[in-house]
Amino acid sequence: MGEVDRINLIFNNKIYRKYLEKNKSYEENRCFCLHDLEHFLDVARIAYIMALEKHIDISKDIIYASALLHDIGRWQEYKYNIPHDEASAELAIEILQLSDFNVDEIRMITEAIKNHRGENESSSLSSLLYKSDKLSRKCYGCAASHECNWSLDKKNLDIIY
Numbered sequence: 001m002g003e004v005d006r007i008n009l010i011f012n013n014k015i016y017r018k019y020l021e022k023n024k025s026y027e028e029n030r031c032f033c034l035h036d037l038e039h040f041l042d043v044a045r046i047a048y049i050m051a052l053e054k055h056i057d058i059s060k061d062i063i064y065a066s067a068l069l070h071d072i073g074r075w076q077e078y079k080y081n082i083p084h085d086e087a088s089a090e091l092a093i094e095i096l097q098l099s100d101f102n103v104d105e106i107r108m109i110t111e112a113i114k115n116h117r118g119e120n121e122s123s124s125l126s127s128l129l130y131k132s133d134k135l136s137r138k139c140y141g142c143a144a145s146h147e148c149n150w151s152l153d154k155k156n157l158d159i160i161y
């Protein structure tokens with residue numbers, strides 16, 4: 001028997017799908033960056049490429065789990081004004097438990113989710129998630145660029161990944 005495919009346990013989890021839909025409905029008319037599945041996969045792939053390039057020893061499913069879940073609570077920021085790093089870390093716990101992640105892995109992933117909005121070198125996963133999240137944004141082709149609150153040095157104007 002092969003290993004459990006934990007990435008797709010998350011992806012097919014009903015609660016996960018429900019939160020994806022909630023993010024989508026709150027962002028229907030948003031002109032800035034979205035917090036949707038496409039963003040989550042961009043972050044996952046960039047983080048995984050960076051880990052391979054830099055020989056960072058974190059497994060693929062830990063990287064994908066962090067990326068797939070890092071903004072899953074964005075709708076709670078729209079609805080309740082709860083910072084979405086905190087909301088996402090909180091909502092991720094149940095989904096990770098149901099997807100066969102153990103206590104130590106859940107702690108590591110939720111810590112990286114909590115840290116994803118500010119550069120934090122407390123763990124290599126935190127820093128990987130922060131960097132890939134920023135690098136994933138397509139500022140070079142964005143129509144709302146002039147209204148965006150990202151400073152010019154933060155914006156991605158060149159292709160890096």
Ligand SMILES: [Fe+2]
Nearest residue numbers: 070071084116
């Ligand atoms: Fe975020």
Ligand SMILES: [Fe+2]
Nearest residue numbers: 039070071133
């Ligand atoms: Fe993000």
